[in-house]
Amino acid sequence: MRILLTHIKELLQVRNIHQDKISGADMADLPLLKEAYLLIENDLIADFGLMSELPCFEIDQKINCEGRVVLPTWCDSHTHIVYAGSREQEFVDRINGLSYEEIANRGGGILNSAKRTLETSENEIYEQSKKRLEEVISQGTGAVEIKSGYGLSVEGELKMLRVIRRLKENFTLPIKATFLGAHAFPTAYKENHQGYIDLIINEMLPKIAAENLADYIDAFLETGYFSVDETQQIMEAGIKYGLRVKIHVNQFTAINGIKTCVAFDALSVDHLEIVTDADIEALKNSNTMAVALPSCSFFISIPYTPARKMIDAGLPLALATDFNPGTTPSGNMNLVVATACIKMKMTPEEAINAATINGAYAMGISETHGSITVGKKANLIITKSISSFYQIPYAFGSNLIEDVFINGTLISK
Ligand code: NIG
Ligand code: FE
Numbered sequence: 001m002r003i004l005l006t007h008i009k010e011l012l013q014v015r016n017i018h019q020d021k022i023s024g025a026d027m028a029d030l031p032l033l034k035e036a037y038l039l040i041e042n043d044l045i046a047d048f049g050l051m052s053e054l055p056c057f058e059i060d061q062k063i064n065c066e067g068r069v070v071l072p073t074w075c076d077s078h079t080h081i082v083y084a085g086s087r088e089q090e091f092v093d094r095i096n097g098l099s100y101e102e103i104a105n106r107g108g109g110i111l112n113s114a115k116r117t118l119e120t121s122e123n124e125i126y127e128q129s130k131k132r133l134e135e136v137i138s139q140g141t142g143a144v145e146i147k148s149g150y151g152l153s154v155e156g157e158l159k160m161l162r163v164i165r166r167l168k169e170n171f172t173l174p175i176k177a178t179f180l181g182a183h184a185f186p187t188a189y190k191e192n193h194q195g196y197i198d199l200i201i202n203e204m205l206p207k208i209a210a211e212n213l214a215d216y217i218d219a220f221l222e223t224g225y226f227s228v229d230e231t232q233q234i235m236e237a238g239i240k241y242g243l244r245v246k247i248h249v250n251q252f253t254a255i256n257g258i259k260t261c262v263a264f265d266a267l268s269v270d271h272l273e274i275v276t277d278a279d280i281e282a283l284k285n286s287n288t289m290a291v292a293l294p295s296c297s298f299f300i301s302i303p304y305t306p307a308r309k310m311i312d313a314g315l316p317l318a319l320a321t322d323f324n325p326g327t328t329p330s331g332n333m334n335l336v337v338a339t340a341c342i343k344m345k346m347t348p349e350e351a352i353n354a355a356t357i358n359g360a361y362a363m364g365i366s367e368t369h370g371s372i373t374v375g376k377k378a379n380l381i382i383t384k385s386i387s388s389f390y391q392i393p394y395a396f397g398s399n400l401i402e403d404v405f406i407n408g409t410l411i412s413k
Contacts, residue, residue, distance in 0.1 A: 002059045003040040003408065005070060005382070007051060010389050011036035012071035013356050014048065015371040021289060021361040022353045024314035030349035032389070038070060040378040043407035048372060067385035069392075071352065073142025073173075073404060074333035074381075075359030075370050078246075078270050078291055080180075080324035081136070081146050082129040082163045083113050084120035087325045100300050100327065101224070101252075110150065110184040110220075113325050117150040117160065126163045132323065133167060136331035137411055140401050142173050142379035143370075145246075145320075145363045147218055149180030154203045157181050161213035172407050173379065176363045178246055179208055182219035182226050182234050197230055201237040209241040215364070216267065217243040221257040222250075228260050235264050244364070250274050252302070262286045268318065268362040272305045273297060280313050289362040290315055292354075293322035294339040300327050307344040318358035319351060338396035348393050378408035 011033045022029075037054050039047040047055075090103050090112070103109055117125065129146075136144065146164045151157035157179065164177040181200040189196035208214050217238030221231045235245050245264045249257040251271040259282040261269045269283070270291040283290055292305035310317055319340050323331035333355055340351040360370025368377050382403040383392070392400060404411045 001042055001408065002046070002057065003061045003063065004057055004059045005038040005040070005063050005065050006054070007064055007066040008033075008036040008038060008070045009065070009067050010034055010069045011038060011048060011372060012069060012352060012389055013371045015357070015373045018367070018373060019357065019371070020366045021316045021358050023316035024311055027311055027317070027350040027353045028347060030352050038372070038380075040405070040408045043377055045372060045374055045376050045378050047374060063382075065382060068402065069383040069386060069389045071381050071389070072356045072369065072371055073379040073406070074140050074355050075143040075363060075365065076136065076141045076320050076323070076331065076333055077145045077268065077318055077359045077362035078293060078320035078322050079144055079146050079331060080149060080322070081132045081144065081331065082125060082148070082160050082167075083117060083150050083325050084125050084128060085113070085116040085325065086329065087112055090326065094300065107187075109326055111187065113150040114152045114156065114184070114186065118153070118156055122159050122163060125159070126166055129163055129167060130170075132331060133171060136323070136333070137173065137404060137406065138401075139332050139334060140381045140404055141331065141333050142404070142406055143360065143363060143365055144173065145176040145178055145216070147178040147180040149183030149218070152181065152184065152186045154199070154207065157204050158207060158211070158213070161208060165213060172409070174365050174369065176215045176365075177213060178216040178218045179204070179214035179238070179243065180218040180220075182231065184220065184225060193230060197233055200234055205237055205241055214243055216246045218246050218248060220248045221255070221261070222248065223253045223255060228255060228257050231257065232260060239264065246270065246362070250279065254279060258282045262288050267364060270320070271296070273303045275306055275310065280310060280315065283315050284313070289318050289358060291318045291320050291362050292340065292344065293320055293328065294344060295330055295332070295336050296322045296328040298339055298343070299329070304344045307340065307346050311346070311350060316358050316361070317354050318362040319354040320359060320362070334392065334400070335396065338393040341393040342396065348390050351393060352389070378405055380405040
């Protein structure tokens with residue numbers, strides 16, 4: 001099957017030479033072609049170029065993209081899409097003055113979702129999660145990482161990871177599974193942290209590895225959650241099972257965790273709302289992608305990741321949603337890109353680099369996704385007719401997406 005997109009107003013993120021990530025000042029450059037064509041052959045990008053140089057192709061279908069922008073789909077490298085129920089009462093409690101920490105301390109927060117996950121069947125969790133995934137695909141997401149972490153027991157974590165596996169089986173976009181057993185200490189282990197860590201290491205990890213249920217391992221490295229030492233034990237064990245490290249860190253406090261994550265050659269460190277100069281130094285010359293989650297900052301009113309400071313220091317930065325029932329009940333990457341521009345002072349070029357190629361890197365798929373490159377998967381967003389791609393963050397409340405292609409196939413709405 002060959003589909004030719006013609007008269008594309010702007011074809012964004014065009015990379016002829018493979019680049020696994022874009023860092024620092026280079027993020028300001030978003031290579032694009034005006035008045036372009038793109039050829040899809042089966043599931044891949046087969047060719048692209050200027051309309052004035054369009055070769056004569058044998059094709060099955062032609063789509064006129066006049067006035068429209070085409071770009072790679074968003075790569076959302078940090079989500080918790082698999083969960084049961086919702087937590088809108090906590091949202092109202094926060095409006096009435098309680099903090100995220102206060103809500104968590106009285107049994108809300110992660111433990112609230114863990115309780116609901118325990119009470120809900122695997123099938124029902126799958127149905128709820130499937131709807132969320134379908135929604136984010138229609139919003140332009142073409143690759144997604146999903147974490148466990150609301151099970152917090154052997155059976156609960158396996159249940160979540162099996163739901164992720166089922167999503168992988170039934171959807172064509174790439175899905176990466178991350179084991180986040182170390183999301184919070186369950187109430188029974190509040191005074192026995194080592195007991196829960198042993199459960200993760202000796203009971204959960206062997207079973208997860210035996211069923212090949214996870215690609216990555218994560219922990220919530222944060223004051224009141226997992227300390228640097230506790231995180232270290234869990235990561236060491238995960239690495240032995242072949243899991244690469246991706247960590248929640250520096251969301252509320254900086255406790256010198258980033259250095260440890262980099263020492264584990266983490267694929268990504270995520271959140272980073274509070275970042276010290278030492279943290280930035282630790283990330284320099286590493287393989288670790290910094291991932292900012294601005295819709296989390298927006299929703300729970302915490303500081304935004306200091307993107308300018310980090311990019312100006314030469315670091316690469318990715319953007320992701322953090323879609324979860326507590327801190328970010330939204331998986332809309334368009335809103336993330338807009339918020340990054342509006343609140344973090346990233347330029348549209350930087351934000352789109354962060355949400356495509358750098359997002360792909362942060363989930364280990366930049367060989368195949370995240371840019372318009374011959375041989376990469378034809379996962380594409382076609383916008384409605386717009387004046388320029390700057391509209392994407394500018395018109396932050398409008399849905400500018402007309403069509404989404406995953407593996408060369410148009411996803412019907
Ligand atoms: O990434 N920070 C830790 N975990 C989630 C929130 C979890 C929740 O509140 O359910 C996050 O923001
Ligand atoms: Fe998260």
